[in-house]
Amino acid sequence: MANSPTIATSSEDVGSVPFTPHMHISTTSSPPRDMFATPSSTTQPPTILSSSMHQMPPLPPVPGFRDSSYGKIWVSPGAKHDFLPPKGPSRVISNIIKAKYDSPWPNWTKVPQDYKNMWFDEFKKKYKWFPRYEKFVRATFNHKGSVIVKNTMSKLQAGKDKGEWIIPEVRQQLDAYWSGDDFKKKSDTSKQNRAIDNGASLYTGESISITVHRKRMVHELNRDSTIFDLMARTKKNKDGQWVNDKAKDIVDEFIRHRENIHPVDDTQDVFGE
Incomplete structure (x- = not known):
């Protein structure tokens, strides 16, 4: 009786068994499928993924980068009373205020609310932010505006700013305000208070910690x-x-x-x- 061919029982055995022409190895229990047969009505067509399913989600905007749709620059909360990016917005706020300083307001408190709103609207034309940052942006804008007005008025009064940006009539009224008795009294009182504060914080322990x-x-x-x-x-x-x-x-x-x-x-x- 002729020896029957050995059937491999594992994947390791397949490589060690010599191939014979009459040997048939079944790898599945289902009947062979005719590759030329027409698909039946019950056959599910292959799923075709749309191109949108392959698209990556949009990256969050980077503060300081310009939005391609509206041409505005993105800002976000930074350090206390500051934006990200920190430098650009301050210059823009200063330019906005100086471009529309129509009355002799000596400080931020004296500026009418409608002017503050108008300045903020101009700021929104150049910058954009997420809606959840709206309150922060407005509060930071007000803080920076207050500091800018204070510093600008001090420079005007000291002659460090020539005031070419301000309306001549407004400058004259500011000069009259600064030379008035009321302002001088307030200024003297502020100087005395600063001197007292400096004295109270004076350290007499020499260079010893x-x-x-x-x-x-x-x-x-x-x-x-x-x-x-x-x-x-x-x-x-x-x-x-x-x-x-x-x-x-x-x-x-x-x-x-x-x-x-x-x-x-x-x-x-x-x-x-």
Whole structure:
């Protein structure tokens, strides 16, 4: 009896079995399909994907890039009171304000709301943003506008800005306002307040840091130094006087606050009074 051909039982066996002309290996249990047969009515046609299904979703706009549809530049929230990009919008706001400064408004508060709205509308012609940023953009616009008006008026008054952009009649009225008694009184009061604030923040601890002062006082007092100890060391002159009345008022307020929470008996010793 002739030897029958060996049938491979695995994919590994197929490579090791010699091929014979009469050998038939079935790879599927279904009957062979006629490749020339006409598809029946129950055959599902192949799914054709539309070109839109292959399109990638649009990328989010990059701040500072110009929109191809409207020619506007995209902006988004940046740091506090600022945009992304930070530089361009400030210049645009300054140019918008200077182009339509029709009355002698000495500061942002005096500018009528309809003018502020008009300036913002001009800003919207050059920039665009997502609707969810609307409140942020308007608040940032107002802040920048306030700073720009303040700085511009200061430069005009000091002669650093020649004011060629402003209407001559408006400039004359501004000059009259700045030379008036009311403005001078307000200006003098502001200067005094700034001097007081600077005095209250004056540091008399020389070039020694607070940390070093605190470590030294631990050894001097033989106890942990308190905030009051440090203030007495760094807010008094060499003659033992507070740098000014406002500094003393701040310390007195601290003392009252601490006594209301936890009464202490060593206040006189702490401040040497």
